[in-house]
Amino acid sequence: DQQVKQNSPSLSVQEGRISILNCDYTNSMFDYFLWYKKYPAEGPTFLISISSIKDKNEDGRFTVFLNKSAKHLSLHIVPSQPGDSAVYFCAASSLRYGGATNKLIFGTGTLLAVQP
Amino acid sequence: DTEVTQTPKHLVMGMTNKKSLKCEQHMGHRAMYWYKQKAKKPPELMFVYSYEKLSINESVPSRFSPECPNSSLLNLHLHALQPEDSALYLCASSQGLGSVFDTQYFGPGTRLTVL
Numbered sequence: 660d661q662q663v664k665q666n667s668p669s670l671s672v673q674e675g676r677i678s679i680l681n682c683d684y685t686n687s688m689f690d691y692f693l694w695y696k697k698y699p700a701e702g703p704t705f706l707i708s709i710s711s712i713k714d715k716n717e718d719g720r721f722t723v724f725l726n727k728s729a730k731h732l733s734l735h736i737v738p739s740q741p742g743d744s745a746v747y748f749c750a751a752s753s754l755r756y757g758g759a760t761n762k763l764i765f766g767t768g769t770l771l772a773v774q775p
Numbered sequence: 776d777t778e779v780t781q782t783p784k785h786l787v788m789g790m791t792n793k794k795s796l797k798c799e800q801h802m803g804h805r806a807m808y809w810y811k812q813k814a815k816k817p818p819e820l821m822f823v824y825s826y827e828k829l830s831i832n833e834s835v836p837s838r839f840s841p842e843c844p845n846s847s848l849l850n851l852h853l854h855a856l857q858p859e860d861s862a863l864y865l866c867a868s869s870q871g872l873g874s875v876f877d878t879q880y881f882g883p884g885t886r887l888t889v890l
Contacts, residue, residue, distance in 0.1 A: 690875040702779070702865050702881035703818065710876055736835035748817055753875070762831060763879055 662686045663751050665766035672736050673774050678736040679770050682749035685730065689751040693763070694723060694734045697746045706747075707734070739773045778802075779882035781866050787888045790856060796885045798849040798866030806871025807849040808879060809841060812863045824849060825871050856889045863887075 670679045685761075690711045695703035704721045709716040709723045709732070714725050722735045734745055749766045779787040779800045788794050798807065806825050808816040822885075823831035825844040840852040848867055863886055 669842075680802075693878065700863070700886060702883070705878055705880055705890045708876070708878060723878075752877075761820075762820060762823070766817075767817055768815075774776075 661767070663764050663766040665747075665749060665769050667769050668767070669770040669772070671772045671774060672683045672739045674741055676737045678743065678773065680735075680736075680747050680749075680767060681735040682732045682734075682770065683730060683765050684732075684751050686731070686751070686753070686764075688753045689764075690753045691722070691751070692725060692732050693750045693752075694721075695750060695765075696743075696749045697768070703748060731738055736771075739771075741773045741775050744771055744773045748764060779866055779868055779880055781882035781885050783885060784883070785886045787869075787890065788792075788853065788856065789890050791857070792856075793852070793854045795853065795865075796851040796864055796874075797864075798851075798882055798885075799847055800868040800882075801847055802868065802878075802880070804868035804870055804880075805846060806869045806877070807843060808852050808867040808869075809849070810865040810867065810881075812865055812884070818865055823852075853887075857888075858889050861889045862885055 662685050682683045684752045693708040694706045697703045705767050707721045707723050709725050725732045750763045752763050782797045809821040812818045821835045822841040838855050841852040858882045864886045865886045867880040869877045869879045
């Protein structure tokens, strides 16, 4: 049962335009949502997060939006740059799910290609 | 500084070998994690250590044996692995204070090939 889903395996965007990556989840117990960026053969790099009590969090070119009623979150990158080309994973966690430590559930990832 | 280091970067081993993966962090984090990632798949949690005690084992086969000698170090001992265990092994750490908003930071991974 895939609790966190990224339905678009890939996305291609022109440099300077907006990239929108989407993520859906099914478990209403999730409290905290994160986006990670991953280059091949490297570990995921933390980008931005949002708690379930907020609907928006912004950090520079990156903004994450959370729609709890729709169980949907999205990552907006504006403006997109060629260096943003990577696989983006959304992840969700809940203390109630993992106990005293957080258990992250990852989506399947979206490969973003930013064309110069 | 959010650096997690892992050694070695690459490891090739036979099915009868014994080897170990090492992970280190100096951020004062009290939770450390091992993940396994196969190509084109998301990372899958294997083990979680909280305050140097094993708190989560995701039904991982006993040929993988984790160890947390102190709050900065995490090892994964490997013995009698199978070729299907070939993957990228990722270590992560987080503050582990029991907060919901506990961000995990990942190391670069060890690329393991089992022949």
